Amino acid sequence: MSLLCDLQLRRYYHIPNDTADVYLFLQQHAIEECVAHYGEDNRETIEGYIDFVISRELGFKDHQLLPELTPLDLSWDRYADVTNVIIEYNDAIDYTASFFRELFDLHVQALEIRYYHAVSLDNIRAFVERFNGTTLKYIKLVLPYDKSQDLQLLDKLVKQYPRIKSLLIHSSPELRQDKIFDGSVPVVFFDRPVNSCTACGEIRANYFVSNLELFTESQHYNTCLNRKLSINLNGYIKNCPSMQEDFGHITTASLRQVLDNPSFQRYGSIRKDDIAVCRDCEFRHVCTDCRAYVEDPEDIHSKPLKCGYDPYTNEWEEWTQHPMKQTAIAWYGLKETNN
Amino acid sequence: MSQKILILSQSHLESTTDHVCLWMDYLQIPFLRVNGEDFFQFENLGDLPDNTAIAAVWYRRKINSYPVEYSLKQPDFHTQYTLKRFLIDEFNGIHSFLFHTIDRHKWLNDPITEDRLNKLHVLALARQHGIPTPFTEVVTTSVAIAALLENYRELIVKPLSECIFLEDADGDQYKMLTKTINSANLRMVPEKFFPSLVQEKIVKKFEIRTFYLDGECYSMAIFSQNNRKTKEDFRNYDTQRPNRTVPYKLPVELEKKLDGLMKSLGFRTGSIDLMVDMEGQYHFLEINPEGQFGMVSYPCNYYLEKKLARLLHKSISHEEEIHQQPQRKERTAAVAVFPGES
Numbered sequence: 001m002s003l004l005c006d007l008q009l010r011r012y013y014h015i016p017n018d019t020a021d022v023y024l025f026l027q028q029h030a031i032e033e034c035v036a037h038y039g040e041d042n043r044e045t046i047e048g049y050i051d052f053v054i055s056r057e058l059g060f061k062d063h064q065l066l067p068e069l070t071p072l073d074l075s076w077d078r079y080a081d082v083t084n085v086i087i088e089y090n091d092a093i094d095y096t097a098s099f100f101r102e103l104f105d106l107h108v109q110a111l112e113i114r115y116y117h118a119v120s121l122d123n124i125r126a127f128v129e130r131f132n133g134t135t136l137k138y139i140k141l142v143l144p145y146d147k148s149q150d151l152q153l154l155d156k157l158v159k160q161y162p163r164i165k166s167l168l169i170h171s172s173p174e175l176r177q178d179k180i181f182d183g184s185v186p187v188v189f190f191d192r193p194v195n196s197c198t199a200c201g202e203i204r205a206n207y208f209v210s211n212l213e214l215f216t217e218s219q220h221y222n223t224c225l226n227r228k229l230s231i232n233l234n235g236y237i238k239n240c241p242s243m244q245e246d247f248g249h250i251t252t253a254s255l256r257q258v259l260d261n262p263s264f265q266r267y268g269s270i271r272k273d274d275i276a277v278c279r280d281c282e283f284r285h286v287c288t289d290c291r292a293y294v295e296d297p298e299d300i301h302s303k304p305l306k307c308g309y310d311p312y313t314n315e316w317e318e319w320t321q322h323p324m325k326q327t328a329i330a331w332y333g334l335k336e337t338n339n
Numbered sequence: 340m341s342q343k344i345l346i347l348s349q350s351h352l353e354s355t356t357d358h359v360c361l362w363m364d365y366l367q368i369p370f371l372r373v374n375g376e377d378f379f380q381f382e383n384l385g386d387l388p389d390n391t392a393i394a395a396v397w398y399r400r401k402i403n404s405y406p407v408e409y410s411l412k413q414p415d416f417h418t419q420y421t422l423k424r425f426l427i428d429e430f431n432g433i434h435s436f437l438f439h440t441i442d443r444h445k446w447l448n449d450p451i452t453e454d455r456l457n458k459l460h461v462l463a464l465a466r467q468h469g470i471p472t473p474f475t476e477v478v479t480t481s482v483a484i485a486a487l488l489e490n491y492r493e494l495i496v497k498p499l500s501e502c503i504f505l506e507d508a509d510g511d512q513y514k515m516l517t518k519t520i521n522s523a524n525l526r527m528v529p530e531k532f533f534p535s536l537v538q539e540k541i542v543k544k545f546e547i548r549t550f551y552l553d554g555e556c557y558s559m560a561i562f563s564q565n566n567r568k569t570k571e572d573f574r575n576y577d578t579q580r581p582n583r584t585v586p587y588k589l590p591v592e593l594e595k596k597l598d599g600l601m602k603s604l605g606f607r608t609g610s611i612d613l614m615v616d617m618e619g620q621y622h623f624l625e626i627n628p629e630g631q632f633g634m635v636s637y638p639c640n641y642y643l644e645k646k647l648a649r650l651l652h653k654s655i656s657h658e659e660e661i662h663q664q665p666q667r668k669e670r671t672a673a674v675a676v677f678p679g680e681s
């Protein structure tokens with residue numbers, strides 16, 4: 001199968017390869033030429049494909065080819081050496097170290113703060129307050145469910161700190177979704193606990209995102225780890241909290257040294273096109289990646305462990321059940337923590 | 340002494356300036372951002388940016404809002420408006436002093452031309468450069484309009500200056516947009532009226548917004564035809580069904596002519612509006628020297644903010660070359676920080 005991505009409206013369409021071939025042919029040829037090429041018998045089918053594109057506002061008919069409509073440039077760049085940060089928050093850690101300050105002076109764009117244990121709103125305020133005056137644009141809070149922290153209080157919180165643009169409430173009694181701050185900030189109530197990072201790295205169709213940022217970055221870099229940095233529960237610096245290797249503690253490490261360390265940068269350049277199986281998958285540029293849990297822990301270019309999709313048969317399977325994955329699952333010790 | 344890039348902007352609602360500044364910072368290009376709001380912190384003329392410390396100026400915006408509010412003791416609608424106009428003139432009096440104290444060649448766009456850009460003049464100049472423009476007139480009577488409708492099926496009327504926003508007593512806002520006149524609604528037009536700009540209506544296939552940057556044209560096609568609501572003017576956004584905006588390459592001939600037009604105005608950057616009619620012909624509409632380019636840069640993935648930062652950086656090297664020959668070595672080193680890109 002192939003994928004037709006509408007990066008502007010953030011949609012994608014899963015289409016058969018034959019359909020994709022027709023669209024590619026139509027890039028260079030008139031409709032009549034296309035019918036002549038595939039045969040009059042296929043006229044209706046081809047017209048159906050064209051109507052589909054028009055109905056989704058992906059194209060229009062004209063009396064000539066328009067070579068001036070040039071292909072989108074797929075280059076990717078950002079004005080920061082680190083664009084995304086994840087912090088597994090821990091009260092016992094001192095977040096005032098110079099490492100921490102320098103990190104956010106790099107113009108980090110997005111920050112996820114994960115609270116695995118109960119936390120007061122005042123405590124959250126005090127921490128979020130530190131980012132006033134930085135160029136950080138987006139904060140996502142991951143919090144445990146607390147009945148007393150109702151939507152009204154959360155609404156007050158995000159109005160006070162407009163950098164908070166999304167919330168995930170884990171260990172919640174039910175699975176539901178709400179919006180606060182006049183509908184601009186989503187609050188997702190998740191009915192399972194998020195108490196460690198072993199739950200991360202799962203690949204599912206509803207995690208796919210079709211947008212310009214991901215699609216272009218995915219052409220050149222790893223979409224899970226490129227220019228990302230994490231600080232785990234014990235204050236150690238990692239590529240992502242799920243990775244084994246650390247690059248020192250935030251109270252003592254030098255930011256420059258971490259960023260200049262080739263081991264730290266090792267995963268950033270692993271593209272989907274370099275990864276076994278993914279390189280043949282139609283979802284590769286709308287899918288994120290995971291290098292922490294892979295099918296063959298010995299091979300850094302193997303497919304994400306927690307993906308159940310087979311691009312050769314176009315079928316989804318439950319990854320935890322897959323016989324080929326059992327060794328890796330045991331290797332990471334994922335059995336007990338799997339939900 | 341190392342020189343800086345001066346960025347004149349405003350403190351709020353200026354994501355384009357913010358974005359360029361982030362790139363400047365990342366690329367380690369020294370700059371000084373002065374927002375209109377900062378003028379209220381200056382103690383005297385000596386606090387204005389100094390010519391010798393500045394290699395180049397990017398003049399983006401004057402100010403968003405004055406940090407203080409004034410009203411007259413007996414306010415009524417008219418005097419309040421007069422006071423507002425007066426304060427704007429006062430502010431411009433100090434702000435545009437910079438146009439004279441900082442060498443003209445350092446400005447990315449000639450600031451005086453930019454401040455006084457005249458739509459009719461730009462259209463005439465475009466025609467001189469061989470760029471097709473829609474038929475344009477300024478008329479004062481319905482008879483004149485009726486006569487024009489003999490030759491043009493439909494006309495549009497739009498301001499010679501800029502569109503305005505109006506607010507009524509309840510705070511509801513009204514936006515001025517382009518209007519169509521044809522034989523069907525001609526009777527609504529008063530016999531005599533304020534001198535008004537009318538233009539032949541182009542039935543458009545799509546619109547083009549080009550961002551011109553130092554000789555290069557970065558263009559984007561805007562498809563709004565399917566959306567009845569936005570047929571007239573794409574600024575009238577339809578949030579449910581946004582316009583399709585995609586990269587576009589103008590014919591080289593036209594790009595050359597636009598380059599000539601921009602150069603004749605002394606502009607190294609600016610936003611150019613064009614239209615493509617049903618036959619595929621181009622029509623030049625106008626230039627906005629300080630036009631938003633984020634709306635072109637993002638959907639077309641052009642990285643214009645980064646390109647502009649680099650262009651400003653080149654000006655520093657250029658100034659150093661003129662004034663500081665002995666420091667040649669240092670300059671070469673500064674440029675080599677970003678190998679592989681010009």
Ligand code: SF4
Nearest residue numbers: 278281284287307309
């Ligand atoms: S095979 Fe790779 S690219 Fe395809 S869905 Fe799975 S993880 Fe994503």
